[in-house]
Amino acid sequence: MNRKPLVIALAVAAIAAGAWYFHSAAPEAPTEPVVQRPSAEPGVLRYPTAAPQLSQLKVDRAELAPVPMDEPLAARVAYDENATARLFAPIAGRVVEIHANIGDSVKAGEVLAVLDAPELGTAAADLAKAQADAQQKKSALERARSLFQAEVIARRDLETAQSEARQADAEVERARLRLANLSPVGGVAAGSQRYQLRAPIAGVVATRRINPAMEVRPDSDEPLFVVTDMSRLSVIVDVPERDLPIVTVGKSAQVEVSAYPQRSFAGKVVHVAPTLDPQTRRIQARVAVDNRDGLLKPEMYAKVGILADSKEELPKIxxxxxxxxxxxxxxxxxxxxxxxxxxEVTLAVQTRSHAYVWSGVKGGDKVVSTGALLLNAELASSSR
Known part of the structure; x- marks a missing residue:
């Protein structure tokens, strides 16, 4: 038997298997790091799409915005006093019903709470009594006139009846005014002593200091309810003496709060105090701001920038x-x-958070806001 072809075939198979094993076990070539591609333009860096440096960058669009005159001033958000009502009880009593809680929207004239007030019942009874007495004196005056015309009584008796009728009318007016002072909306029946505390304006219940069965008095230091229009708020600004010339009534302002760092609120200076606070050496100014979105809340800390009179807008970065x-x-x-x-950019105004650019950047340009130092180091190393 001829074994030579079989041996040759086995040898060829062994060589092929060894070649396949060593080829599959060979280590993969190391991946080359992704670096910026060289650029023919000075001051320009080019990165491929998968470059790891891009993940460390943040790019913001330069938006056109009004230019502030100086550094923003410290401020706080407060109620607009022209759209705020602080409600006290004009009469002593005990709370029997509560119809409003903090955050509730109420309409003008809506009942917030009901008090059991004996003084109100007394005032209503006094009015009813005065009206009955006035009606009696009026009837007596009519009889006196008839008798005087028939020459049955003397003129002095007629004049006495007239005087008593006028006194009774005056007593009715006094009792009516007293009841109107306690219950401006009226509707209190004789013998009733339930006082309805109503909202004088439409708005939101911002504060409630009233609890069931609580005794209230008209000389309380704190209001029972605070109702305010949250769409209209004020920003109280503490103005240093050096900035007083630029903070004047009618100036446009830009309000920023830490809760919304990427947003500003437009406002206008509506009042500047006539005197300085002797403790802080600051002048208090009030800026009216539109809060229809409901984002601003009273007592928030804010920064207020007074805008220049010019309507020109510059890129803000x-x-x-x-x-x-x-x-x-x-x-x-x-x-x-x-x-x-x-x-290279030329700055008009620079504040702590933003800069306004005269030249070098246009509105809509995409500016690297985070990672600029990294790009600058890359550019320096590539230029060597």
Missing amino acids: PTGALLVEGVKNYVFVEREPGVFEKR
Whole structure:
């Protein structure tokens, strides 16, 4: 038997198997790190789409905004006193019903609470008694006139009847005014002593200091309810003496709060105090702000920037986007995905949070707000 072809076939198979094993066990080639592609333009960096550096960058669009005159001033949000009612009980009594809670929207004239007030019942009874007495004196006056015309009584008796009728009418008016003072909306029946505390304006119940069965008095230091129109709020600004010339009535203002760092609220200066606070050496100004969205809340801390009289708007960028080199300022602008250009900018006004740019950036440009230092280091290393 010829074994030579069989041996040759086995040898070929062994060689093929060994070659396949070593080829499959060979280590994969290391992946090359992704770096920015070289750019022929000075001051420009180009990154491929998958570059890890892009994940460390944050890009914001430069929006056109009114230019403030100076650094924002410390302020706090407060009620608009022209749209706020603080309700006290004009009569002593005990709480028997409560119809409103904090946060409830109420209409003008809506009942907030009901008090059991004996003095109210007394006032209603006094009015009914005075009206009955006035009616009696009026009838007596009519009889006296008839008798006087028939020459049965003397003129003195007629004049006495007239005087008593006038006194009775005056007593009715006094009792009516007293009851109207206690219950302006009326509707109190004789013998009733239930006083209805009503909202004088439409708004939201901001404060409630009343509980069931609580005794209330008209000389209380704190209001039972505070009803305010939350769509109209004021911002109280503490103005240093040096800034008094720029904070005047009618100036437009821009309000910012920490709860909404990316949003500002338009306002207008409506009042400036005539005197300084001797303790703080500040002048208090009031800025009216539109709060129809309900985002602002009373007692929030705020920053108020007084806007220049000019209606010109400039690109507004975060201060974190600025790179300061000597006396010049630079930013990185994203021209297209992965392409960043370093530009020199001229600033009009710089505050703690934003800068307003005269030149170098246009409205709508995409500016690197986070990671500008990283790009600057990459640009410096690539230019060596």
